[in-house]
Amino acid sequence: MPDFLNVLLTRQSVKFVQTPGPDAAQLDLILQAAMRAPDHGAVHPWRFALVSGSDVPALVDIAVQVGLDENKPLPEHKVAGARKWLSQVPLVILLACRPDPAGRIRPEESHLSVSAAVMNMLNAAHAQGFQGFWSTGLGTYLDGMGAALGFDPLDEHFMGYLAIGTPIDPLVPVVRPDYREFVREWHA
Helix, strand or coil: CCHHHHHHHHCCECCCEECCCCCHHHHHHHHHHHCCCCCHHHCCCEEEEEEEHHHCCHHHHHHHHHHHHCCCCCCHHHHHHHHHHHCCCCEEEEEEECCCCCCCCCHHHHHHHHHHHHHHHHHHHHHCCCEEEEECCCCCCCCCHHHHCCCCCCCCEEEEEEEEEEECCCCCCCCCCCHHHHCCCCCC
């Protein structure tokens, strides 16, 4: 099997990661891979912010504050889980989408493009020996979360967190479903 297909077929989400994370050259390749996502109308909707080192745990405090500000406090067990998750993560990429400001391309298509970019980043990280986890927890759907993280609330939609690093625990292969359960032929 070609190496590229092996990367695709062995990638899995790994939540708990630690250092080392990607160095500057490896991160450059991960972000270049994101730019290869399909992009209807060349809108370039991808908006990312890099959070590393001692700044990573602060993401929990920001989410807690936004939840309190919106009178939607995050459950304490979720906060504790997020603190545990992020305690050793070397790199988090904040994910957002800026749909076509001219309105030519439907916003859903820009969101799909950002999603494809995230998948490309996960694959590029895996190809270089790292693992990642895309989370839409930690206040992602609070109205003010994107603004609290520096995204423009009028033009950019926050879509979550991508943690990348080296797995803490040995990887256990994931049993995947048989694709035939989800595929059918269509005829006119």
